[in-house]
Structure formats: C-alpha cells, structure tokens
Amino acid sequence: MGVIRSVLWKSLNCHQVYGANTNVGKTIISTAICGSLRRKFPDSKIWYLKPVSTGPLTEADDCHVGNFVSDIQADCLYQFDEPVSPHIAAKQSTGNVPSDSELLQSIWSKLSQYADDAPGWALVETAGGVHSPGPSGTSQADLFRPIRLPTILVGDSNLGGISSSISAFESLHARGYDTNLVILFANDRYKNHEYLIEYFSKREVTALSIPAPPEWQPDGGDRQRMTEYYDKLSETGAMEQALGILKTKHEDRIENLASMASRASSVIWYPFSQHTSISAATITTIDSAYGDHFQTLTSTPENSRDPLLNATFDGSASWWTQGLGHGNVELSQAASYAAGRFGHVMFAGAVHEPALTLAESLLANMQNSRLSRVFYSDNGSTGIEVAIKMALRASAVRNGWDVSVKDLEVIGLKGSYHGDTIGAMDCSEPSVYNEKVGWYSGRGYWFEYPTVRMVDGSWIVEIPEALKQELGSSSQYASVSEIFNLSGRQSEPLGQRYRTYIKKVITNLVKDDKRKFGALILEPVVLGAGGMILIDPLFQKLLVDVVRESRDIFGSGGRSHTPTDWTGLPVIFDEVFTGLYRLGRFSSASFIGVEPDISVHAKLLTGGLIPLCATLASGSIFESFLSPEKSDALLHGHSYTAHAVGCTVAQASINSMLVMERNHVWDDFKAEWQDSKGPEIWSMWSREFVEKLSYDPTIEGVIGLGSVLAITLKDSAGSGYTSSISQDLQSRLARGKYREWNIHSRVLGNVIYLMSSLTSTKQNLREIEEFVESCISKAL
C-alpha cells in the first residue's frame, strides 16, 4: 500500500551516511567504516548500499567500497550516467526513474534481504548533501525520512565547513533523525574538526576526526596509497571509537524500546484508562511517526531477523487532532521559527504577529457575520470554559440576574461532551464519564434528537423511541446530501414538528419549571465522544432558530437587537472536534447554516502538533463585559495564552488546509459523493465502502463524513460506552495485514471509528477499507 515501515532489525546494524556537503568524503569515510568493521568483526556480514548513484559506473561509490573492502556486498539501486544531481540526471535519463515511494520500497526490500542474511552491518550512502534532491526532486532528508535510519553525518573539513556541517545537522535534527555520529577529516589549517568536536559534544553527539586521505597523484600509485590509508585508518582509536558508538547506539536503542512499555506501566498515569487493564503488554511503544502512521514496536518478533517496527495507521487521528500528517516539516518549521523569534511572550496587553494574524484569519475564514473577537486558551476544554463564562455572563447581564447566580443552566444535547475540566463537564448530562467525578454537577437540560446513519444502503433519519409520538417515525433519504438540504427540508412537515416540539419543551422549562438558562451549547453536526453520532442537521438548525426567536421566553433585556446581536440565548458551537475540515469544511456550523455567537476551535487548529484553542465571540457577547470595573472583565487567562509557537503553527495549518481546498486536492474524494439533491457533503472514505458496510448484518449503521468513518456494531447486550462488542474487531485491526501494517483504533462502546488526516492518500484509505471489510467479515 505504499506504507513504509521505519527500518530496524536487531541483527542488522544499519546507518545512513549523510554528507554536510558534496565532496566531503562520504564514500571514503563509508569505506573506512566498512573496512574497519571487516577487520574488527571478521565473521560479520557487511553491506553497503548506494540507493542512487550518478556518474560513470566505473567511478561509482559502490565500486570504490568494493575495491577496498574485502568480502563486502556493495549494491546500487539506481544508477544514472550523468555526473550531476540525481534530479537532473533522472530528467535526462531514458531509463527507469523511481518515485519516492518506489525508491523507499526498494531500499526497504534490499535491507530486508540483508536482514534475512544477518547478523551484520549495513551502510546506506546518500548522494551529495542532506538536502540534495533525489531522482524525483524531493530533498533526500525529506525523501528518506519515512525509514528514519539513524545517521552518520560526514562533516565538512573545507573552508566554511563548520557552517555547512552545523546547518546540515540542524536540517536532519529538525526532521527527527537521530545523528549517532559526526565524522570528518582533520584539517590543520581550518581546524573545523576541533570546533565541531566541541560544538557537538555540547549537544550530546560525538564528533570524531580522522586523517585526510592522501592526495591523488598522477603516478598510478593511487590505489596502493589508498589501501595503505585505509589499513592504517582501521587501526586508529578514532575508528575504534566510531564503531563502538555505532554498536552501542544500535543496541541501546533496541534495549530502550524493549523496556519502554514496562517502564511506562510503572510511572505513567494514563488518561481515560483503567490501569487494572493496562500492563506492559497492552502498551503500544511508538518509536516515531510519519504521515498517517505511527512506527510501533512489533510486539511479537519471532526471531532477531524480523523487523522490529511496524507501520500502524493512526486510526483515531491521535485523538482527532491529526490533520496534516505526523512529522510534517512545514509545521515543524513554523514551530521552530516562532520559538526562535519569540519563545513565548506574555499576551495580556501586548500583541505579536502570530496571534494577530491567526485571529484575523480565523475571523475572516469562519464566514460568520457575528464573530468579531478571539480569545485564546490552551485546549478545547479550557476554550469551552471560556465560552461558558462568556455566555452565562452575557445572559445574566441582559436579564439583570446576579452574575454569580448558581442555578444558571445550559441547554444542550444528550450525550454531548465538551471537555474534562469541571466547568466543561458541567455542560454535559450525567453519564459514565462523570458519575464518579467529585465536584461535577450537570447543569442543564439536554434534548433528545433524531440521528442520521446509513442502513442497508439508505440514509435514515431515525427518531428515537421517546420522541416518536411527537415527531413521527423515521424516514429514508437517497443520499446524505438530501438530508443536508435544510432549506428544502425545513418547510416539510417534519421540520414543522421539530419546531413545535422544541418550542414546547423550552416553554415548559422556562415558563412552567422556572429554570434559568444562560446558553445553548451544541457540537454541530456530529457528537464526538458521545459516540460519533450524526445528528439530524435540521433538528440542530431549528433548535438554534427556535431559541433565537424565543425572546418572549428567554427575555430580551427590554431592547431591540441588531441582526448580529444574540437573542434568546447565546449560542455556543463546540467545533473543537468537528471544525477546521474534520468534516470537510472550514467551519462545521456552515453545514447547518447557523452563525453561532460563540464558537470554539482546537484540535485541528494546529494541524495535529501542539495544544492551542481559540474561542471566537460576537461583539454582542463581548460588550457584556465592558464596564469601568476591572472585576466585570473576563478574568480568565492562561500563562501561555496565545503562545507564539502555537499561533504560528496554527496559521501554517490553516493556510495549508485552505490551499488544499483551493487547489482542489480533495476533488477526487468529493466526486464519488456528488449528489444533485443537496449541498456538497463528502467523505474521504469511499461511498461504495460506506454503502457496502451498511448492508453488513453485523452492523447497525454507518456514517462517512469528511475524514470520519463511524461504524455502529449490533450489540444484543445493549449499546453504549460500556459495550465491548467492538473490541474483537479492534484487535483484528491491531493485528494487521501480513504483519506489514496494522491499524490503531479507538472505540466508543459499540462504535468503532476511523479517522484519516486531510493529507491521507486515496490509495492508502482504499487499502484500509479493504482490510477493514475483511476483518469485519472474519470477526463477527
């Protein structure tokens, strides 16, 4: 499937040789290392691999290594005759030019062959400098990143080489490579080695220098002199030390990986986890991650020649945060730029470019005429607390209530979830999540609602049993787009019944029960933690509409309102999960055609890299806090409010996503879901696959929307968060396909969901679909 596992075998000590520049002696140093290995470990196998070589075959690096090291296998995968950069040679070549993924696959296969023949050592030598382009034009540091081989950096001993060596190291470091060794020729004039040895020792990287090779002379004695050079070199303490480091680093890494799960089980207190069911055996050890995949430690290598790492599809998109791929260089560079320019600078009373630009960009792209202010916090839960403080105060001020009134409540939806801090928890009804939490008290009224899912090839709006008398029975639609055709649907009888029902409930609550409400809070479109439930968008829209129209019920503060003022109740949309393209659109509010007064954004906001949250509010909410009194202000703030790194990464993420949309990157996915009967509703999961699942006898229903796929399994023992029916399927996904890749997933009771990032490829997702299908048919 084009999924690449990072390289790690116990019995194959494998390093990649990068050069600080071209012509710094990569091949000579590789030869020296191989020669020293040959001498020190006479029984070991030694391999040298040059993935891409340019220039005449006779001068090729693999030939050089083969000439001077006995009993070594030297291979080259792709050879171009022209002695220029591989990307130019490839353009001029008439032969086979590999794509990045083909090249990686070839390297992986070759190393895999070596490993089958192990124990031994392998060096993989790159061409030119770290960022010299490969055949496709991708920089090697980026190109080879998926296999994340530990590296040997050959430093530059020429004039200017201090700079090129350090910069090359930084480029590798920023891509998450581990540089195990820096090695370079001694040069007594420029003394780069002296400087670099000290420089790297401060960074806990060993740098070593070795004597430079003899200069080429036209007397024909070159080969003899080089042989002597290599012979002498292999006896030096420096080469001895180099081999020792390569050996130790390899062994330590494997030992460390092997011990991590057990150490974690004794020092980590895991989130949302019952530790009685956690042990070293249940903990996944993640070595690194790239794109859609974790690189995880294989739990059951049969022997030392089995690969130790597996590519594991990050099926929960790392708790719904992942959007632009793990190890995304653009985001990483955004982070380091902001860290370098600002660090974190305190935000109260100050402004910096990243916070301002992000605020302006969020407001502009949300396309909500109400929103005009951005308040920053650290995560969805704190952002919800901010939203609640905003809404409750606005309501209290308008209604003349004591602002600290304790019985103020929210209106919400059953099963909704807004975060783990107490204030955010209080927005949700009592449930298994909060029943044993001290200080939790649900403060609200939570509506039941009709849901949507695909069953037997049809999209069904399901009316829950308790509401059937009021709302009638469930109805079928030919497409999901049709269900989102709200302007059409709202005048139909069902829409009228929704209205009437909602109006009746709120009238009862306020007029009869004398309850006081300060906010309407909704997760638009899909409830996340509540079970990946697609709510009938018409119901959500009308809930907002009716609340806003009900000034008579909720009070209007005795004044008239402009079109952007809040009326009825302040409407909070918790878009933490659903927003920023998770469901395929910048704002999930747009699906239901509602402009909330407050909207909360986190998770994908930073593309899946670091925590940040933005709570957006309307001027009408903001004004409730204006007064001459400091104590009337929103006295909320976190130390790292609007931290520069987060805001810069967020801006880079948003730009990336907007550019992807503008460049029609998802059009191919969208095409499958096109439907003339309603607005554009699409998924990265294929329509065909979703339909097929909907017919499966073991499946109760399925939704595919944006990057989200949610499968509700039939559970005769009753569904809900405590159901365990999905665990068997989860295990099958975790066991994986052909031991080459597997799927990490999270379940919510009898619901199993998968989430892609926004950069997932169609090919990968289709292969995953195929595998999921095969697991379902086997599992159930």
Add this chain to the structure above:
Amino acid sequence: MGVIRSVLWKSLNCHQVYGANTNVGKTIISTAICGSLRRKFPDSKIWYLKPVSTGPLTEADDCHVGNFVSDIQADCLYQFDEPVSPHIAAKQSTGNVPSDSELLQSIWSKLSQYADDAPGWALVETAGGVHSPGPSGTSQADLFRPIRLPTILVGDSNLGGISSSISAFESLHARGYDTNLVILFANDRYKNHEYLIEYFSKREVTALSIPAPPEWQPDGGDRQRMTEYYDKLSETGAMEQALGILKTKHEDRIENLASMASRASSVIWYPFSQHTSISAATITTIDSAYGDHFQTLTSTPENSRDPLLNATFDGSASWWTQGLGHGNVELSQAASYAAGRFGHVMFAGAVHEPALTLAESLLANMQNSRLSRVFYSDNGSTGIEVAIKMALRASAVRNGWDVSVKDLEVIGLKGSYHGDTIGAMDCSEPSVYNEKVGWYSGRGYWFEYPTVRMVDGSWIVEIPEALKQELGSSSQYASVSEIFNLSGRQSEPLGQRYRTYIKKVITNLVKDDKRKFGALILEPVVLGAGGMILIDPLFQKLLVDVVRESRDIFGSGGRSHTPTDWTGLPVIFDEVFTGLYRLGRFSSASFIGVEPDISVHAKLLTGGLIPLCATLASGSIFESFLSPEKSDALLHGHSYTAHAVGCTVAQASINSMLVMERNHVWDDFKAEWQDSKGPEIWSMWSREFVEKLSYDPTIEGVIGLGSVLAITLKDSAGSGYTSSISQDLQSRLARGKYREWNIHSRVLGNVIYLMSSLTSTKQNLREIEEFVESCISKAL
C-alpha cells in the same frame, strides 16, 4: 547594560547578507545590490558594513564594494590579517578581539550613525556561511540574532549548493530570522537556481538568480570586466526585482508593526483585561524577543531617524513562564526535533520516549519518596483539576463516601489561586477574581496565615491582626535563612502555637461543623496571583504535619498506613508558579521539608516556550482508582496529553536547569545571600538592593527569593487587587532609561513584582535594580 535593541529605523533600509556557504559570492552580490541602489536611487545614502573581515586589507570586501560603487560608505569594524575563520584569526591576533556583546554594540552604534544620516540603505555582510564562527567562536547566526536584521541569503550555485542553500535557510529560519530574499548566480550545469527558485516560492520567499561574474583572468583586465558586469547587472530585471523586494519588505514590516496595536484592539479579546481601558495606545507591540527582553515598537518616535524598537525587560517573565530566555535555540531545536520525529502521537495506551523520559526525570529529581506516577495535561489549571479529581476520589474511597458527594471541600490558604477553569477556581475563596464568574462556588475553608517580608532591614514574620490573640505578635529575624530553619523553629513556642491553632481549627470544622474535606491544597512558600506573598514556611509545614497526623479527625479508612501513604487528607502542592527553580530550587516543597502526595508543575516546566503540565501523584492516591470498572478510572485526558513537542522541550529545559545548578552558574548570586543560620536561601536580586528597598519610606515590605522580587507599596487607601498605587511606578519603569531600554512589569494591586529568568546576567539585573531604585525615589 549590554542590552541590545533589534535594528529598525524607518529611514534606514538595512539588511544582513548571509551566505549559504563560503565563496558563494556574498561580496559580489552585495556590491551588485549597492551598485543597483546607487543607480536607482541616486540621491540616497548607501552604506556597506563588514563587521568582521579576515585576510589582507587590500583584498577586503569593503574595499571591493568601495571600488565598484560610487559614493558609498564602506566600513569594517574588526579586521584580522589571517585569511581564516574569524575565530581562528582572533586567536592568532594580538589586536583587539571583541566579545559578542561588544561586536553587537559596535554594529548597533555604526548603524545608528548611518541612521542619523539617513534616509538610506545599508547592507551588513557576514563572513563565510551562516554558522561560521565569529571572533568569539559563537556561530554568526546565533551571534547576530539579538539585532535580528532581515536577511538576504546568497545561495550556493556550485555542485551541492541546493543542499547547502536550503540548510542555511533552515538554520536562519529556526532562529527567527526573516529571510527577505534568496539570490544566487545562475549556473546552467547544476541548475541550482531553477530548483531553489521553485523551492523557495513554495515557502513564500522570493529567490532570484543573476548571471555569474566573469572568470578572473591573468590579463589585468579584471577590474574593467567587473565594472562592465556590475553595470550590466544593475539593468537586469532581476536586480530591479531584488531592490523592489527589499524596499517593500521593509516598508510593509513597519506598516504592519504600526497597525498591529490598533488591529489587535479590534479583534483580540484579552485575558484578564477590562477592555474599556484597552486601546491601541495601551497595547505593546512585540516584534520579537531575545534573552530577557522583548523587542517592542517604540510608541513615540520623534522622527523617522529614531529607532523603532526598544529592548523591554520582560519583568513578569511572561507571566512567570520564562526561565531560559526568549529565542532559546536549544529549546527551539528540541521542539523541532520532536515535531519532526513524532508530530503529536496519541497517548492513551501508548508510550513514546519524550513522555517517558520526562516522567522518569521528574520523579527522580523531585526527591519525594511518595510520588510515583505522572499524569500529563496542558496547563496549571488543568493540572490542578486533575489533582483535585485525584484527591477527592482518594478521600471519598477511603471514607466510603459516595464519590459524587457534592459537599466535599478543600482546605487551603486565603488568597491562594490555582487557575481559571471552574474546578481550579472552586479551590479558592471568593474574591474579585471569581465574584462575577457563573458556576464558580468556593468549596473550602481557607486559613489565614503569618507572612514574611523584609522591613527596615529585618525579616519579619508578621502575624495577621485576626490571629494575634492565638499566635502572639510578629517577630524579627536577622536573615531569611533563619526563617527557613524549620527544624530549629518548630520546637520554639511559636511553632507550638501554630500547631495548637491549626489543630483547633480543623477539629472545629470537622467535628463541630461536620464539614467534609477531600484535600489540603497549598501553593508552597509563595502565593503568586494572591500578591506574591511569602508565607511563613513553618506555618505551611505544620499545617501539613497536623493534617497528616489528624487521622482521628479525618478518618483513616480503618487501616494502618505505610510511610508513603497519604493520611489525614491528600496533600496537593501547586508548584505551578513556585517550582522548577523559580524560587531557586528544583522543587519548592523542599523549602518546607514536606513531601506532598500530589504535586503540580507547569510554567517553567517547558522553560517558557509552550504549554505543558505534569501532575505527579503517589501510589497511594493512584490505587484509589484501580478497580475492574472502567468508570472508576480517572476519566480525564486532553487531546494533546503528553504531546511529544512539549515533553521534549520540557526535558531539554529541565536538563538545562539541572546542568546550570551542577555547574554552579548561580553561585555568584548565592554568595551574597549566604548565611550560616539556616539553609541556603538566595535570590538573583541582590541582598543589598532588597535591604535598601526595605528602608524606603514608601515601601511596606519587600521580598527577594530565587528569581522573584516583590515590592509592597504603602497604600493609605487600603491595599489589595484593586489598589492602583503601583501604577505610577509601573509607568516610570515602562518609560525606561535613556529611551534605550525599559521594563515591562505586571502589578497585583499595591504589589509590584519583577522576575528574572534563570539565565539573566548579574550585570543586567544590577542595572535594573539601579533603575528601579531611581524610579522609586522619583515616583513616590
């Protein structure tokens, strides 16, 4: 004071020229730019500055520029004859070798002279590549960072130059430099320019190529050919475009900076701020930050020749987070490495190296025999919520209370503050911070307590009026160390009175008033937001001791306990502000010789870069959550729990701080505070200064502890959060000294505090002290 302002004048368009490598044509391209400027802007002044030059004077770059550009002032600040890297030339030189700060001051002064003579243009040319060392050995990219000139990167057109150009760019980018232009010679063989132009355009950086200069020939016609080359070059569209970019970038930057405060005032909702007192005029615009200083937009430039940026001491340490300096490269690289290796990977049921290493390191260094588990969250407030959930549940389980019992309370201290989410707020007594917050309800009993401060040269333990009858009157000590000599003091009569009083209060609360308590929560040593109050450490220690001994009062669950089990109540230490060297020690609990059962760490945890929090807990707390039921688990977690970037940065920060302590970096500060009568208690603020302030008639008292200086001003109108007495002093500090630097400070009512980072230099702090003193004498 060695404080460097970043360079920005409206009338001086100034760029720094960096090379992707040595010998890439920096000087030729600088000459070409200057020559083209001369032609295009015949009336403009043009300056060329070579801060450090090596090699014979006659071949010097400034001579070359002077030779080919008419009417230009070309200067060199430091010239070394030997044609090697400046750091080697400097070692061999007998002449004046500048320190980094001297070199920066010289550049600043020189540019300042140019600016006085502006309008005009200036180029500052570096030597070698971006990381080539300056005279002191510091890499130029690091050395010149404080002035943060916008850069022109001269790309490398030689073989391998794609790689060196990209890596050089990345090294600059990661230090927060803005690269306005990449420019290189066209080379039709290697075509680096074609690749780089495309590469950089994707990163929104313009790259341009220009024809290479004629090759040197021994016919003596070189000068003529170069003249023709430059003449022709200046007419090319590329040079025209280059000048246009330099002009536009400079103007846009200034325009952007000038507009930011006003734009912010209309879109940002500021934390902890009453917006009626916020306008564009009150908002500080931060262009960048380095070390202890923000670089802020000068509010009142008198004319276009005044510098636009001011160095502003970050006196609140960016809300107490800053520890290792803004723009810290080590932290920035830690962040980018983790971003490159992992991105963020979900943590439930998984482990990755940064989270594990950090957990182990925190547990090892806290030196608390009770703590054995680490729970990660995003900030101090969420970490406190976690701590509270832990403690309340542990208490409920032991006492057999319904875990969702609503009337469970905490014992704390008056004026303490633990964060802004509702659960954290509920731990604090009602106050101006929370009185208008919906859903807040203080759930606890908060002790009054004796405080410590220096008055008239003596350290006083002050007993509040209400407690005098019980505890006696205030007492004086010769040194602060004496006050922290707890083993000595606890057997004195005052210690006995503390004990008796505390026991009496808790007996009343539990036995008489039948209140139920689930936690004792304290900010150890100093209350932060409560007003930078130093609490008598003996009182805090005995409060914990008495609570722990009072199993008869709080219940023991009918079982005996091991020495590391919690007894009485779970003790939570909120070390968010006070921990991790803020007060001079790794753990602030160590000051009072208490091992808490739960301890919360944030702010300095990441050295002042990005949000992360760790809540540490004992096994005895952890066990309360073990059961076969998932619902008994701590069902708390944030999306970015244990995010790899945060954990990696935290580990780097902790290592840095530990190394600083091990290397005796603070010994010089400590020496001043040495005292034989008690443990080592020290401050980065000088003892002499603190003493001097304590005698000031306008000052009620003062404390200096670790990096914290807190001055309580006398306020005849009564003190507290709403006092405004300190604002006059705050304004004087903000106006600054000689318009060269100023101080940004935060006040808490009548308390004004300053906080250094842990890397602040003695010289800087002493100059600040002098300035503060002068402001106090003027202000009050």
